[in-house]
Amino acid sequence: MNKDAKKLSAFIDSLNNEKEPVIRADSEELNRLYAAVRQIKSLKPPVMPDYDFSNKIVQNITEKKKKLIKNRRQALAGGLAGIAAILVIALFIANMIKNTSIVYAMEQAYSKVKAYHGILEVIFNNEAGETYTQSLLDVWVDKNGNYYIEVLEGSYKGLKTVRKEGKVWQYSVENSVFPIFSETYEFIFELGNEIDMLKNAESVRIIGDDDIAGRHAYIIEVTSKGGLPYKLWVDKETKTPLKKQGAMNKAIQYITGYTDIDFVDSFPEELITIDPNAGFKEVDFDADKKTDTIENDVPVRFTPEFKVDVDMEVEKADQISADSGSSPWKLDPVYVAQVFVSLQISPEGIAGDYLVNYDDLVIAEKHANSVKIYVNSEKTNIKTVYLERLIRQDDTGIWTVTGYDVSG
Numbered sequence: 001m002n003k004d005a006k007k008l009s010a011f012i013d014s015l016n017n018e019k020e021p022v023i024r025a026d027s028e029e030l031n032r033l034y035a036a037v038r039q040i041k042s043l044k045p046p047v048m049p050d051y052d053f054s055n056k057i058v059q060n061i062t063e064k065k066k067k068l069i070k071n072r073r074q075a076l077a078g079g080l081a082g083i084a085a086i087l088v089i090a091l092f093i094a095n096m097i098k099n100t101s102i103v104y105a106m107e108q109a110y111s112k113v114k115a116y117h118g119i120l121e122v123i124f125n126n127e128a129g130e131t132y133t134q135s136l137l138d139v140w141v142d143k144n145g146n147y148y149i150e151v152l153e154g155s156y157k158g159l160k161t162v163r164k165e166g167k168v169w170q171y172s173v174e175n176s177v178f179p180i181f182s183e184t185y186e187f188i189f190e191l192g193n194e195i196d197m198l199k200n201a202e203s204v205r206i207i208g209d210d211d212i213a214g215r216h217a218y219i220i221e222v223t224s225k226g227g228l229p230y231k232l233w234v235d236k237e238t239k240t241p242l243k244k245q246g247a248m249n250k251a252i253q254y255i256t257g258y259t260d261i262d263f264v265d266s267f268p269e270e271l272i273t274i275d276p277n278a279g280f281k282e283v284d285f286d287a288d289k290k291t292d293t294i295e296n297d298v299p300v301r302f303t304p305e306f307k308v309d310v311d312m313e314v315e316k317a318d319q320i321s322a323d324s325g326s327s328p329w330k331l332d333p334v335y336v337a338q339v340f341v342s343l344q345i346s347p348e349g350i351a352g353d354y355l356v357n358y359d360d361l362v363i364a365e366k367h368a369n370s371v372k373i374y375v376n377s378e379k380t381n382i383k384t385v386y387l388e389r390l391i392r393q394d395d396t397g398i399w400t401v402t403g404y405d406v407s408g
Contacts, residue, residue: 102206102220102234103198109239110195115142118261119152120189125253128348140267141190148271162280164272169280189256194232194241198222207231212242213259227320233257249318252339254329300367302386304403310390315400319391322398330398333371334361337385340401345380355379369393381406 120137135154141147145166151159160171198204201222208219210233217233224230228247235242243257274280322330329335335358342355356377365372369389375382384405389397 102218103195103204105239106195106198106234106241110192113143113191113240113263114265115140115267116191116261116263117141117267118258121257121259122154123255125248125255127248131255140271142266143192146272148267160280161283162272162274164274168283169274170283171278171280189241189244189258191241194244197224198232201225212257213261215242217242224320224323227323228317230321238263247321249321249330300365300370301388302370302372302403304384304386305405307403308401310400310402312390315391315398319398323396330400331396333366333387333399334358334363334373336387336399336401337361337373337375340385340404341375341377341380341382344382361385369397371399383407 117140120139121133122135122137123131123133125131133153135156136152138150138152139147140149145163147161147163149161151157156172158172162169162171198220202225203221203223205221206218207221210217210219212233215238216236218236220232220234222230222232228249230247231245232241233243234240240261242261243255245255246253276282318330329339338354338356338358338361341361345355356375356379360375360377362374362376363371364374364384371387373385373387375385382404385401386403387399388402390400390402391397
């Protein structure tokens with residue numbers, strides 16, 4: 001790197017650190033480069049940029065550069081090198097602005113939203129590329145933290161979950177076991193949460209275009225810090241997330257997206273008016289777990305008949321993915337056991353419903369960071385599954401299968 005290049009690099013570093021550069025220019029050419037960099041730095045991202053945003057910046061700066069060059073001798077001697085440097089700088093900074101402005105635009109747009117109503121589809125892919133709809137949800141949400149969710153299609157069809165003033169109620173048309181998923185799992189695509197996760201992501205970049213729910217959308221690739229990358233579809237007009245595709249995890253890839261969404265001032269009060277006599281039950285997601293026998297805070301390590309090899313680097317990435325909402329199912333030990341047993345029956349992948357029912361698995365013992373689950377199904381010879389929280393030992397920690405017992 002020559003002397004002028006080093007000075008220009010130091011100049012850019014000072015601006016990026018919000019400091020006034022003190023680097024002196026020894027030539028008029030370098031002064032013009034400094035001025036060009038300041039122009040680029042002063043650009044603000046108030047709106048979602050178009051794909052030709054970078055080209056526009058480069059064109060604009062190049063034209064200004066040409067006006068500054070007063071004669072051909074300057075252009076041949078140093079101007080061409082200067083223009084090349086500006087092009088590189090402009091492309092780099094413009095690309096950075098384009099990607100960060102997406103998050104900025106989404107945040108600004110969502111700040112104006114009062115409430116919204118949509119039909120949320122939850123589907124999953126297997127490694128064979130087959131796609132199946134797991135559930136269809138009718139979702140109403142407002143900015144006060146209240147929501148109404150009704151399962152229209154899926155295993156818990158008819159289940160209604162209502163959150164009002166910090167309390168949660170559920171109603172099921174059948175006297176079946178309430179799912180033990182946390183609120184985070186039950187509502188895994190809340191627009192505000194998605195935007196907050198983008199703000200804390202390691203990288204966010206536009207990778208394409210698509211049409212979804214009758215809307216034109218950007219496809220964004222998001223990488224959480226240390227986590228697995230996932231994709232997010234963002235409406236070009238409203239700047240709101242419409243669809244999310246997680247990474248393939250344990251031969252399963254979850255996709256959640258709105259097939260229809262509208263923004264409203266509020267949602268009907270009758271949806272969150274609770275009548276306990278009508279079958280609604282107040283839910284404590286921490287205490288209302290599906291546990292038959294023992295539950296305490298004493299660390300216990302089980303001794304399974306067969307141990308399962310665990311890749312801790314994969315588990316660490318899964319934890320980060322769960323934190324970002326990409327793999328929320330790993331927060332529920334029964335669900336993790338259901339996936340594990342189903343994949344033991346069908347290692348090539350899961351087609352359609354899981355091969356063992358959720359209600360076929362019962363927590364026999366639950367301790368601080370370990371769980372023992374009985375499997376009551378004739379479809380498998382696995383009778384007990386053992387799980388542990390290996391990465392984080394609290395309610396936000398994912399569960400990992402560490403072993404199992406078989407019959408006979």
